[in-house]
Amino acid sequence: MEIEQATGSEKVVVRVSDKRGMYLVWEDISVVVPNFRNGHTRRLLNGLSGYAEPNRIMAIMGPSGSGKSTLLDALAGRLSRNVIMSGSIVLNGKKRRLEYGVVAYVTQEDIMLGTLTVRETIRYSANLRLGGNMRKEEMNERIEGSIREMGLEECADRVIGNWHLRGISGGEKKRLSIALEILTRPNLLFLDEPTTGLDSASAYFVAQTLRNLAHDGKTVISSIHQPSSEVFALFDHLFLLSGGQTIYFGPATKALEFFALAGFPCPTRRNPSDHFLRCINSDFDALTNSSSIMPSHEGISSTGSLSTAAIKATLIEKYRWSEQATTARARIKEISNIEGDDFESKRKCEAKWWKQLSTLTHRSFVNMSRDVGYYWIRISIYIALSLSVGTIFYGVGSSYRAIFARGACGAFISGFMTFMSIGGFPSFIEEMKVFYKERLNGYYGVGVYIVSNFLSSFPFVTVMSIATGTITYYMVRFRTEFSHYLYICLDLIGCIAVVESSMMIIASLVPNFLMGLIIGAGYIGVMMMTAGYFRQIPDLPKIFWRYPISYINYGAWGLQGAFKNDMIGMEFDPLEPGGPKLKGEMVLKTMLGIQVDVSKWWDLAVVILILLMLRLVFFFILKFKERVTPFLYSIYVNLTLQRIKKRPSFRKGPSFPSLHPLSSQESLNSPIH
Numbered sequence: 001m002e003i004e005q006a007t008g009s010e011k012v013v014v015r016v017s018d019k020r021g022m023y024l025v026w027e028d029i030s031v032v033v034p035n036f037r038n039g040h041t042r043r044l045l046n047g048l049s050g051y052a053e054p055n056r057i058m059a060i061m062g063p064s065g066s067g068k069s070t071l072l073d074a075l076a077g078r079l080s081r082n083v084i085m086s087g088s089i090v091l092n093g094k095k096r097r098l099e100y101g102v103v104a105y106v107t108q109e110d111i112m113l114g115t116l117t118v119r120e121t122i123r124y125s126a127n128l129r130l131g132g133n134m135r136k137e138e139m140n141e142r143i144e145g146s147i148r149e150m151g152l153e154e155c156a157d158r159v160i161g162n163w164h165l166r167g168i169s170g171g172e173k174k175r176l177s178i179a180l181e182i183l184t185r186p187n188l189l190f191l192d193e194p195t196t197g198l199d200s201a202s203a204y205f206v207a208q209t210l211r212n213l214a215h216d217g218k219t220v221i222s223s224i225h226q227p228s229s230e231v232f233a234l235f236d237h238l239f240l241l242s243g244g245q246t247i248y249f250g251p252a253t254k255a256l257e258f259f260a261l262a263g264f265p266c267p268t269r270r271n272p273s274d275h276f277l278r279c280i281n282s283d284f285d286a287l288t289n290s291s292s293i294m295p296s297h298e299g300i301s302s303t304g305s306l307s308t309a310a311i312k313a314t315l316i317e318k319y320r321w322s323e324q325a326t327t328a329r330a331r332i333k334e335i336s337n338i339e340g341d342d343f344e345s346k347r348k349c350e351a352k353w354w355k356q357l358s359t360l361t362h363r364s365f366v367n368m369s370r371d372v373g374y375y376w377i378r379i380s381i382y383i384a385l386s387l388s389v390g391t392i393f394y395g396v397g398s399s400y401r402a403i404f405a406r407g408a409c410g411a412f413i414s415g416f417m418t419f420m421s422i423g424g425f426p427s428f429i430e431e432m433k434v435f436y437k438e439r440l441n442g443y444y445g446v447g448v449y450i451v452s453n454f455l456s457s458f459p460f461v462t463v464m465s466i467a468t469g470t471i472t473y474y475m476v477r478f479r480t481e482f483s484h485y486l487y488i489c490l491d492l493i494g495c496i497a498v499v500e501s502s503m504m505i506i507a508s509l510v511p512n513f514l515m516g517l518i519i520g521a522g523y524i525g526v527m528m529m530t531a532g533y534f535r536q537i538p539d540l541p542k543i544f545w546r547y548p549i550s551y552i553n554y555g556a557w558g559l560q561g562a563f564k565n566d567m568i569g570m571e572f573d574p575l576e577p578g579g580p581k582l583k584g585e586m587v588l589k590t591m592l593g594i595q596v597d598v599s600k601w602w603d604l605a606v607v608i609l610i611l612l613m614l615r616l617v618f619f620f621i622l623k624f625k626e627r628v629t630p631f632l633y634s635i636y637v638n639l640t641l642q643r644i645k646k647r648p649s650f651r652k653g654p655s656f657p658s659l660h661p662l663s664s665q666e667s668l669n670s671p672i673h
């Protein structure tokens, strides 16, 4: 280790060139929800400072709503877009902004594809994220090592499970989430309540594993709600929050001492985390009844009750001037000057684009083939409906009445069957969540995803279309030539693929399942209404519905092509017996409002064009979200900060006076997210 001391200046630079690890310092972090309408700006975090270092595991604790997740998100660069953060974050000696998805972060929600097994999930993730030059044996060792490390051997070949599939337990899911994050051996790991919902044994196992990771040179920061004494004892550092303010920050072992000095000694045999939360929540009865403690502070009323605000204020104030705060300040100053590894280099361990493409396509294909909702239920319904259509319109013939029957049958097949694609929506939402979580970085990331998504779904769309096309064609007996049968199948493939693409776009914009489903159903409904089934296209109101909706509507082109395929070259019986036969072309023009001067193959080509356009739109949406949104957001942050920092109500003191060269006023002026 090389230590540089620049005499004559305040700066002490400690180079840790022979040491891997992440030294994270945050100073005077405030997070607010701006509200310009009634002028009240809500403060979620208030001037928090602290540090995290390698070989240590830190717990962020506090009552529900105290800001644990917000602090974790602020440090990991994952704050939602409606909040503004100010303050300074220094990582390995460099003031920097962590971007969404850059650091290893285990979310509260376990986002995975439920149809895959534990081992498959880890393997696909390793193929996507580990360097292309890693040898196969090395990668296998890394995968099996992660399984062992997280104690997942027993469930390695069991499926994860989803809404229709009973899979691994909650604790195993959580351990799998952690295993996925530690695959790349990150030196900095964030976890949002990893033990929530687990039984005490599972919680202990998870916490113990995190401790082992930390003591292997990693920096681990985890929010945790109310750990048991055993779990609490595994943490090295504690950051205790209440209402977005620091109640305590320092060694976990010294927290009880601090509370005792502040007038709230913990009774023997009480779980320390319970005690802290009871104090903060002013669970006064519980506090006094079980411990016979009557804290001696201002804020105790004549009846002996102690207000929540008084206890919090006391603790905050006591901490501000405590020995732990002094030590923390000194350590923050020290760590701010430690220059360690360049964090950026940790991101460059990704597979090549072709490896990503083949892995994603394969994974998506396997997922869809096992997904009851996406494929099996849908194909069953397609077959059942095709058989129904086939029997209802069996041998439709060429009588005068058959003209209307053919129209209704064609409309049902291309309209309703494509509508059924909505059944794949849960699967699309799941896919998008995994995509956003994985964040395939690199120039090709989004493109690779779009192409793989298309390639993997194409075989299923084709099978479903061929099944529908074959049953209906042979039962209804529209025509006898093979080219007509081929057209029906291709038309269905095109229309179903378009609907799936539209659904993917909706899933990327509206990640909420129910909302997305309603919007998806509405979209298909409008497309059906303007496709010519219910009202002929020439009769549609010109503004909006005819131009442009009917022109960008896949359904209109799909149905038009299907009608041409069915009727051109046909002859139908006249209305009155003995009259001349009715030519199919004439029926199309006069009864269905369809022009016949353009070939049906052009109609199919337009459907394919719409499909390609939608895939392009999907690409731009994902790219926009990846690139432009953060940029626009940083402009918004700057402007908002300029406005709110003028308000006296916004500036409040940090949890302890900043000793970092960057003063709190400077840090407020320098948004980092």
Ligand SMILES: Nc1ncnc2c1ncn2[C@@H]1O[C@H](COP(=O)(O)OP(=O)(O)OP(=O)(O)O)[C@@H](O)[C@H]1O
Pocket (backbone or CB within 6 Å): 033, 044, 062, 063, 064, 065, 066, 067, 068, 069, 070, 071, 080, 082, 083, 225
């Ligand atoms: N993006 C946001 N916009 C508005 N308010 C928010 C936002 N994020 C968090 N909050 C609010 O900030 C407060 C702290 O939320 P946070 O999720 O950080 O609490 P927590 O301590 O993690 O709670 P829990 O233990 O229940 O998960 C809550 O009142 C929450 O409603």
